[in-house]
Amino acid sequence: MPPSDIERIAAIDDPYLLLRAATERLNAAQQEVTELARLRRRVIQELHAQGMSYAQIAQAAGLTRGRIHQIRHTGPAPEGAFLGTGTITLATPLKREATNARPVVAMEDVAAAKRLEDLARGFGLSMELEHVPLGGEIDLNRPNLIVICGPKLSPVMGALYETDPVLEWVKDGAWTLRDTRTGTTYRSGSDSDPVRPIDYAYLGRLPRPDGKGNVLVFTGIHPQGTLGVVQLITTEIATLWGQAGxxxxxxxxxxxxxxxxxxxxxxxxxxxxxxHEDI
Structure with a gap:
């Protein structure tokens, strides 16, 4: 029988390597506990939504009704999985400053990242921040990745958006979003005449280029739209999870x-x- 992780770590002679290995395994174990608790709560909610009483769920699962009620009200809410599981990577784009060409991050993207990080933390998720570099090259073939970036700043993201079967980005003087199913074009109010304080944004989950998972992506036509998506996710994440899973x-x-x-x-x-599975 192969040794357990605990036995393997305990057998490490170097105390510093042991300390590092034990810390990494403990962090992984804590993430596993969080996700198992989220999954357990999700299953109970789904069974109850299908018409089963909590007493019936308890009997079928071999648990007490009180334990089912306890699980239902403790642990991270299932809708947090809309963002991802475990540790999430959030990428925001670097832009070139107009005056001296230095790479900078838009204030709106900084605010969006901070608000999304606060939301993730409330669901028991951790978040690591990184930037889409100038030129737009980014590795999309990673789990639990969220990218705030449009096609203008990244050809890689532009190619990803092109996999959408319904919505498309169109450069028509200014960037717009077009619904190919209804024919509706969404143009930002700041690019219209008269100017209006209205923006539009894309929000979606698209396939990774390697086909082994998905990437959650969003961006406004202008930065105000990006902040609006974060507000929508923050206030309506349960509804979004119910609709899109x-x-x-x-x-x-x-x-x-x-x-x-x-x-x-x-x-x-x-x-x-x-x-997209329905299209």
């Missing part, structure tokens, strides 16, 4: 924002939420 989907988010601050006032779906 962890499958592939895409939708257009309409954002009305304060013209003075750029902060979203309202954010809502302005196109259908398209589940």
């Amino acid at each position: 962890d499958g592939r989907f895409s939708t257009v988010v309409g954002v009305e924002y304060d013209p003075q601050t750029g902060e979203p006032v309202t954010a809502e779906l302005t196109s259908p939420l398209y589940r």
